[in-house]
Amino acid sequence: MTSDCIVVTGLGAMTPLGLGENEIVLALEEGRCAVKHRRMDDCLDVWFGRVPEAVYDRADVLFSHLPDDEQEVARNDEGLLFGLAAAEDAIEQAGLAGAGLASHRVGMVVSSSKGLLRNMLGANRLFLEHGPAGDPEGLMARLFHNFTGEILGRHVARRHGFTGPVLNYPSACATGLTSIIGAVNLLRDGIVDAAVVGSSESSGNAVTLAAFCNMGALSPELCRPFHAKRGGFNPGEGAAVLVLEREEDARRRGAAILGRIRGLDFRSDAYHMTAVETEGRAVQTAVRETLRRAGWEASDVEYVNAHGTGTQLNDATEAHVLEIMFGSSGPLVSSLKGHIGHLLGASASVETVVCMMALARGIVPETLNLDEPDPAFRMNFVRGGVLRQKVNRFMKFSLGFGGHIGVLAVEMEGS
CATH class of the missing domain: 3.40.47.10 (Thiolase/Chalcone synthase)
Structure with missing residues (x-):
């Protein structure tokens, strides 16, 4: 067991309000609402919070570590791009890539509660259209194997050569916090010296949204938390990542400390x-x-x-x-x-x-x-x-x- 004081040295966020700290804080100051009424998959109308399209300008760089035959699958579900972009910003702010840490001492806990669902839906569509043997190019298999939630952490690790543990803590709406808690425990147990941790979700598909709609959980208007006439939530998409370290390690390498997990x-x-x-x-x-x-x-x-x-x-x-x-x-x-x-x-x-x-x-x-x-x-x-x-x-x-x-x-x- 090592030091209990775990600090945050990097932050990254891809949100409907904006990409990165400057855009997000300005939008909060201006009281902006990023939730709009949208048609999803040409069949379902809902209020939905979308990440700004500027995030897609980063795709070529963020997927550059992948061979051509993997890029099609990587771009199929936006959750991967959101998670990679947020992780890249957090790693850069923390100075983690050039920190000289042993690669096996950096862990990934970048989770998703539902996985990259568009990949599973794509694999299922190919199966229904062509049958179990109708996949000569292996696309069905690649989509299926890029569905599970830990794929986010696997891609961050692969991009940076980090060979520590890659974990996923799918816990519905609490996924982000259980991921942070899991990463804190990795650090306190001395398994890693730094953890890239957070969660990503791309829920803008009709299957996910129809389930919540049929459950009666979605609001027919803009959501109003704690309001006397509240009527449900508005779904959205996005990702955020933190870099966590033990305080003495962060100070030793001169990293700026943003906060402490107390x-x-x-x-x-x-x-x-x-x-x-x-x-x-x-x-x-x-x-x-x-x-x-x-x-x-x-x-x-x-x-x-x-x-x-x-x-x-x-x-x-x-x-x-x-x-x-x-x-x-x-x-x-x-x-x-x-x-x-x-x-x-x-x-x-x-x-x-x-x-x-x-x-x-x-x-x-x-x-x-x-x-x-x-x-x-x-x-x-x-x-x-x-x-x-x-x-x-x-x-x-x-x-x-x-x-x-x-x-x-x-x-x-x-x-």
Whole structure:
């Protein structure tokens, strides 16, 4: 067991609000909503948060490590491009590629909750059209073998020659936080000296969206987290990646420290395939354990970035937990989903990274569309514009389908 102090030395994000810190923070300051009404796969109309098209300008460089016969598959599902672009930015900011670390001491935990689903759908379409023996060029096989979630980490490792472990933590909407927690454990156990960690999701396909639509989870209008008249979430796509290291290692190589992972916990509420347990007992346990590991009191938390999907049950449960754990005069609270939509498996990593980018510039994100908070929710919401205030300590909540629960405590550098 080595040092418990794990620091963040690199951040990268591809989001509907923009690509990289400057674009994202400016969009938050201007109160932009990146969710638009769109037709998906020529058959389904939904409100959806799309990553700006400028990300595709990076494809040739990011896929340059691949031979020609692999590039077609690599470009088939955008989730791979989003994840590679975010990882490249985080690795560059951390100076990881030129840090002189042994290649086998750099690990990958860049996950996806659903894998690169367009690749599986493409393989299935070829099978239905041509049968099991109708794939002379091997495209069906290549699509199938590039479906699973750890393919993101495999490509980052392959591009940079990192030969440490490549892991995937698919945990529905909590995928980003469980990936961060898994990477922290790799570092604390001394298995790696640096970890490239995060998640990516490209959910803009009719199969995924129709499932949520038939579940009754999608809002017919722009989502309104914690609103009295909230009616569901808006889906979206994106990716975010962090570089994590032990503090003494980062300082030894002169890396800039952006923040510290002070506490963490993940649980399951063992309740239902999609619905959250309304008392939030397992969420309360995760918050208490996170505070204990951080060495914080509840009063030390200045801001909570909530899961805040805009669904009836999620928001009510989360508000209930926040009031029990922090009281009605507790920390500032907001959700980013009114800005970007619900990025599913990418949501927790994107929201963690976006919060770190904003808080580093003295900006606390608002909850868009919250003109009428649910009167049952007694919380200190940030609404009506960003709040310009220094925040040193914040928590990130994720409440995923199937009962996946993740909580993270982050201390910003300079605290």
